[in-house]
Amino acid sequence: MFKLAEDWGTAGRPYRDAIVDTLIDMMKDNKSIVMLEADLGGASGTLKIQRELPEQFFECGISEANMMGMAAGMSSEGLIPFTHTFGPFASRRCFDQVYLSGAYAHNTINIWGSDPGFTVGANGGTHTTWEDVALMRTIPGSVVVDGADPVQTEWVVREFAKTEGVHYLRTGRKSSYKIYEEGSTFELGKGNVVRQGSDVLIVTAGQLLRDALEAAESLEKQGISTEVIDMFCIKPLDAKLLLSESAGKKAVVTFENHGVIGGLGDACASCLMEAGVSVPFKRHGVTESFGQVGTADWLQAEFKLTAADLEETVKALLA
Amino acid sequence: MEEKELKNVKLLAAKVRRDVLSMLQHRGYGHVGGSLSLVEAYAVLYGKQLRYDASNPHWDERDRVVLSKGHAGPVMYSTLAECGFFPKEWLNTLNDGGTRLPSHTDRLKTPGVDATTGSLGQGTSEAVGIAQALAVKGSKNYTYLFVGDGELNEGQCWEAFQYLAAKKLSRCIVLIDDNKKQLDGTTDEVMYNFDLAKKMESFGFKTQVVNGQDVEAIDAAIDVAKQNAETANCIVLDTIKGAGVPYFEQAVSNHSMKWNNDEINKATDEAIAKLDEEIERGEA
Numbered sequence: 001m002f003k004l005a006e007d008w009g010t011a012g013r014p015y016r017d018a019i020v021d022t023l024i025d026m027m028k029d030n031k032s033i034v035m036l037e038a039d040l041g042g043a044s045g046t047l048k049i050q051r052e053l054p055e056q057f058f059e060c061g062i063s064e065a066n067m068m069g070m071a072a073g074m075s076s077e078g079l080i081p082f083t084h085t086f087g088p089f090a091s092r093r094c095f096d097q098v099y100l101s102g103a104y105a106h107n108t109i110n111i112w113g114s115d116p117g118f119t120v121g122a123n124g125g126t127h128t129t130w131e132d133v134a135l136m137r138t139i140p141g142s143v144v145v146d147g148a149d150p151v152q153t154e155w156v157v158r159e160f161a162k163t164e165g166v167h168y169l170r171t172g173r174k175s176s177y178k179i180y181e182e183g184s185t186f187e188l189g190k191g192n193v194v195r196q197g198s199d200v201l202i203v204t205a206g207q208l209l210r211d212a213l214e215a216a217e218s219l220e221k222q223g224i225s226t227e228v229i230d231m232f233c234i235k236p237l238d239a240k241l242l243l244s245e246s247a248g249k250k251a252v253v254t255f256e257n258h259g260v261i262g263g264l265g266d267a268c269a270s271c272l273m274e275a276g277v278s279v280p281f282k283r284h285g286v287t288e289s290f291g292q293v294g295t296a297d298w299l300q301a302e303f304k305l306t307a308a309d310l311e312e313t314v315k316a317l318l319a
Numbered sequence: 320m321e322e323k324e325l326k327n328v329k330l331l332a333a334k335v336r337r338d339v340l341s342m343l344q345h346r347g348y349g350h351v352g353g354s355l356s357l358v359e360a361y362a363v364l365y366g367k368q369l370r371y372d373a374s375n376p377h378w379d380e381r382d383r384v385v386l387s388k389g390h391a392g393p394v395m396y397s398t399l400a401e402c403g404f405f406p407k408e409w410l411n412t413l414n415d416g417g418t419r420l421p422s423h424t425d426r427l428k429t430p431g432v433d434a435t436t437g438s439l440g441q442g443t444s445e446a447v448g449i450a451q452a453l454a455v456k457g458s459k460n461y462t463y464l465f466v467g468d469g470e471l472n473e474g475q476c477w478e479a480f481q482y483l484a485a486k487k488l489s490r491c492i493v494l495i496d497d498n499k500k501q502l503d504g505t506t507d508e509v510m511y512n513f514d515l516a517k518k519m520e521s522f523g524f525k526t527q528v529v530n531g532q533d534v535e536a537i538d539a540a541i542d543v544a545k546q547n548a549e550t551a552n553c554i555v556l557d558t559i560k561g562a563g564v565p566y567f568e569q570a571v572s573n574h575s576m577k578w579n580n581d582e583i584n585k586a587t588d589e590a591i592a593k594l595d596e597e598i599e600r601g602e603a
Contacts, residue, residue: 055455056455060482061478061482063482065440065444065474065478066444066475066478066479068444069441069443069444069447069448069475070444070445070447070448070451070479070482071448072444072445072448073445073446073447073448073449073450073451074448074449074451075448076434076445076448077448077452077453079452079455081448096438097441097444100435100437100441101435101438101441101444104435105425105426105435106426
């Protein structure tokens with residue numbers, strides 16, 4: 001069961017602290033869990049694992065393809081590998097290795113692709129991924145998650161270690177916002193209705209959940225009753241929830257820190273269309289753009305991914 | 320190698336070569352050149368060096384074999400069949416719909432195959448992961464990694480070699496099939512590969528170059544590699560693409576061939592007959 005924290009939207013602990021501390025906690029109990037890093041341990045915080053559990057940490061250097069292949073080989077020997085690099089390098093750069101050495105060969109690779117979308121900040125356009133969800137969704141059997149906050153992310157990391165397969169988690173590294181109360185639990189493949197409403201449905205995932213909730217509050221004040229689903233598990237998609245919550249709504253808007261092609265919006269659109277649902281619908285995300293440099297806040301505004309931008313989209317759709 | 324061992328390894332090599340020819344002729348096409356070049360190395364491994372239990376392919380105490388040049392599946396399948404991993408009748412199912420012997424080796428389909436390969440370069444990292452996992456578990460088992468010389472065009476190979484050498488994973492023995500040809504031409508024509516042995520040495524490998532069609536030389540090199548726990552180990556197998564059959568050795572383009580004319584069928588029939596005689600003598 002999950003519950004929104006009373007102080008949701010305020011600053012949370014860094015995602016990387018939540019992930020690394022959770023991994024260390026798990027790795028102490030289960031020596032089969034190993035961490036592979038591609039020379040970004042200083043950035044991700046996984047060097048703490050190297051310090052505390054050196055026999056379970058493998059520095060692969062700047063060679064993501066080899067890291068993913070190694071993870072696959074280690075999995076075939078019964079280990080449970082987690083890997084980290086920045087989102088674009090964890091997806092675009094070594095897609096074939098994840099696809100074939102990993103998924104096709106039925107090997108497990110748990111992948112943390114960090115700093116997705118605008119959270120890339122000062123690393124800029126070369127390090128930006130607006131397409132990692134799209135790529136990872138195409139892999140048969142994959143699980144794709146965009147972590148809304150550290151509480152949920154910690155839960156996801158623990159869950160990933162329990163099952164076999166290619167699992168992809170995208171989250172920022174540093175700043176986060178509190179959303180859920182400590183101790184909240186979730187279910188992979190199940191979305192969370194975090195706010196009820198009757199006019200409009202917003203479906204979102206990841207850090208944008210805070211912005212979606214803020215937009216919903218603002219819309220409510222303007223007389224538009226807005227429901228928000230945290231579809232943190234983008235694949236498998238909770239089609240049942242999407243369909244039940246779309247019923248009777250005047251509009252459905254998806255909101256993602258990702259390109260509109262192949263992401264959460266496309267997943268929801270396919271689901272609705274194939275179920276014969278006819279409702280005004282908009283994918284609010286990034287369209288035909290590469291990334292660029294700036295602070296995360298500046299990039300969020302530049303790519304029109306703020307709460308205010310979402311409000312505009314909702315109102316335009318209802319107009 | 321003792322005389323009896325030598326005889327057995329040579330006999331296995333003859334059987335594997337015959338089976339490779341027979342299965343490809345039956346199928347009517349396939350990767351003949353790079354399968355034949357590895358016959359002797361496979362015979363040495365499965366005839367002498369390798370620790371395995373054909374009745375228990377996932378035996379934890381086995382040595383692992385990764386054929387990163389996965390298109391050479393026929394040499395692996397023939398060897399595994401001859402060593403009892405599965406019935407020899409399977410060999411003629413190569414590439415049939417639903418077969419357990421796909422064009423490129425697949426750990427989920429074939430007993431005795433430890434890694435899924437085919438997208439060149441990927442098997443190298445899988446082997447490194449396997450070797451690293453075995454080291455973590457304190458296992459003394461070896462991981463044998465077969466890599467093609469053409470495959471070395473792939474950057475991933477060098478990422479994997481870099482890791483092996485840096486971490487001194489000496490129990491992962493890299494065997495490079497230096498048969499000097501790839502699909503579009505000779506390796507020198509396609510992407511001149513300089514001096515392979517020097518490249519591997521510069522990466523930090525103890526590197527031996529041996530005649531890859533000489534079972535005793537291969538066996539001795541593996542013995543030497545097993546004695547070296549200080550660095551990563553590489554054996555460059557100086558081989559002939561299409562080895563053992565003049566027709567295939569001399570074919571200009573022998574990476575993958577079609578059995579669609581009398582000449583290739585006659586050459587194959589003659590080679591199989593000759594190998595059958597050799598096998599009969601060996602079994603006498």
